[in-house]
Amino acid sequence: MMIKDAQELFMRLLSETNSAEKQMTRALPKMARAADDEKLVEAFQHHLEETQGQLERLEQAADSIPDIRIKRLKSHAMESLIQEGEELIDSTEKGPVRDAGLIAAAQKVEHFEIAAYGTLCELAEQLGHTKAKEILAETLKEEKSTDDKLSKLAKQNINRKAG
Numbered sequence: 001m002m003i004k005d006a007q008e009l010f011m012r013l014l015s016e017t018n019s020a021e022k023q024m025t026r027a028l029p030k031m032a033r034a035a036d037d038e039k040l041v042e043a044f045q046h047h048l049e050e051t052q053g054q055l056e057r058l059e060q061a062a063d064s065i066p067d068i069r070i071k072r073l074k075s076h077a078m079e080s081l082i083q084e085g086e087e088l089i090d091s092t093e094k095g096p097v098r099d100a101g102l103i104a105a106a107q108k109v110e111h112f113e114i115a116a117y118g119t120l121c122e123l124a125e126q127l128g129h130t131k132a133k134e135i136l137a138e139t140l141k142e143e144k145s146t147d148d149k150l151s152k153l154a155k156q157n158i159n160r161k162a163g
């Protein structure tokens, strides 16, 4: 279907992001099971809870705008990122090296989400959807803080490996 204006583009990107988050609700439990470090397991479990809330926010954002609804489509970008993560799990044993790879895979996902929500916030603002912008900005904040947390865990993991 052709995208004719910024509103339709917004709806398309919102739907893509909804697919991306749904895929993450299935990937995060697997990442938590594959991780070795307790803090990393906890971080994945915590972000799973956040991700479930983020899916609700996407619905709320769509509901706050007349004529907008989330469509069923697949985020191929997220599908590929998750596949890379699964391949990483398959080619490592449980331990610090796999944990480093899991953190790398998770940070790619977070950066992808930060880009997606950054654009959604900007578009919502341009279109005058103030409520939707506020809702999506909450999620953007969570994605950024998850990325920060993973950076810290990556540094601790390097120390763990050396010790």
Ligand SMILES: [Fe+2]
Pocket (backbone or CB within 6 Å): 021, 024, 051, 054, 113, 143
């Ligand atoms: Fe997310």
Ligand SMILES: [Fe+2]
Pocket (backbone or CB within 6 Å): 047, 109, 110, 113, 143, 146
């Ligand atoms: Fe995330």
